[in-house]
Amino acid sequence: MNDRRYSTTELMASVASRILEDKKSVFVGTGLPMIAALLAQRLHAPNLLIVFESGGIGPQIPTLPISVGDSRTFHRAVMATTMDYVMSLGQMGYYDFGFLGAAQIDKYGNINTTVIGDWEKPKVRLPGSGGGNDVGSFCRKTIIIMRQDKKRFVEEVDFVTTPGYLKGGESRYKAGLPRGSGPYRVITQLGVYGFNSNGEMTLVSTHPGVSIDDVIENSEFEISIPKKVESTAEPTEEELRLLREEIDPAGIVIGKRK
């Protein structure tokens, strides 16, 4: 996609930002989710409430935070409080959107960020849940941003760090998780996915230049393909300008322009 006027990361940021709605709340991490939330705030969602797990509520982010708890995450916030306060609000139902990253995902949106291989003898030890399990348990609509290939879109994740729809059907709610919560969209370098009423991943759109075959070939599990698959809308000139000039001028997340 190098000959395009935008990078895949910029496209993913644009896609993620358009999912967020005005007058709603979003529980964010740093990196791409942060960029997406800031982009949304500057365009269609000026009243988007941003919340950070470590205690920042409603900050006016001046520059991309390095940590989800650094001083940028409560800069000019309406409240700087405790993790317990922020998480309790989530459990009550105050958070509309939440973002997650993942090393592996299965067709029910169950996520692994703990280990690759056996938990006892890991091939790769990853950071663990962090706030991920909390976000995935109580946000109404969780958006997962990750790379897609056969090692990441897998039949069975090595470890369910964060619950998606578990085994599908009613299983998420039978486990005690709140109704009206769970994975909503998955955004990868190839396309955008949603979940059907049984909690199984379905294709929503493919990115420009990506075929349905590409999507199928880069997943170990079967992705349900609807009759009508749209092409992901490209980022606008205004979105690209905001991303490059105002939101991430150092190119920390979206990369430096050559």
Next chain:
Amino acid sequence: MDPMQEGEAPLLAWEDPDEHREWISKEKSKELYDKTSTVREVVKRYLRDGDYIAFGGFGHIRIPMALIYEIIRQGKKDLVMACKTAVHDSDLLIASGCVKKVEVAYAFGHELRGLSPASRRKAERGEVEVVSEWSNWAFQLRFKAAAMGLPWLPTRVMLGSDTLRKSSAKVIEDPYTGKPICLIPACYPDFVAIHVHRADIYGNAQIDGILVEDFELARAAKRLIITTEKIVDHEEIRREPWRTSIPYFLVDAVVEVPYCSHPCNMPYLYYFDEEHISEWLRLSKTDDGVREYLDKYVYGVEDFDEYLDLIGGQKKLNYLRKLEELRAPLKAPWAK
């Protein structure tokens, strides 16, 4: 009531609340007395090999690095660490071999900077044992349960996950709703150090900005050390008591250490020293590099003041202050 599910992990740092009440009556004085001490002395006096430890702040925000370096310098060993979002603190303590076991909500990573080579290598080689998994909030609820004098607290996170399976939480049927609910056991760490903006000589402490988990962690701690950017007059505390987040009777010792969180962030005072953190992340890719770093910055210096000279002295500290105040651009060598 029989649990519907029980996590497989052993229960660490838990106490029967009645036993902890006894402990408090014997060990926690309500006398206002001068608790000021030094980093060297508090590590020597209050931290024992094998202790269960936790630090305030958020892994690389508002953490007591001067004390962490001293733990490494004194060669403390077999420590068990609560990695309740642990970042640079756990990375160094695991890499140096001080920490033998960890309970993990978040560890082995440096957030936006990527994974932590040294501690991750130790985990993959089995040189540090991961005892259990938790979510961030679940870990905080462990401290909150302790801080409330309760054996556990209920929550709706962790349910349905392997995170729960590898924790020491339990699931029961909630007697009110009839739905499954997760019980998070209390955690009383043996040794906790929390870095704050200001405290008086008795230990009354104020934190500016987010408290993260420290409101609860301070009460859950058995031994609590306060490191502070500044010791202030007791009258300053009395004048604005609503700003106190940790009262004196929880505190065992107070140590004044300006720039104590370096190379990590101290909200409103100084931002991350990305140059220094990058040096660590680069060197810690090998065991030799870890030794090189520790020889230079930990074993090779007499104390934290000498360390501050070594990392760039006043000039670097002035830059980090400007960076925090958004008056200088961020230079992050690890960025793409």
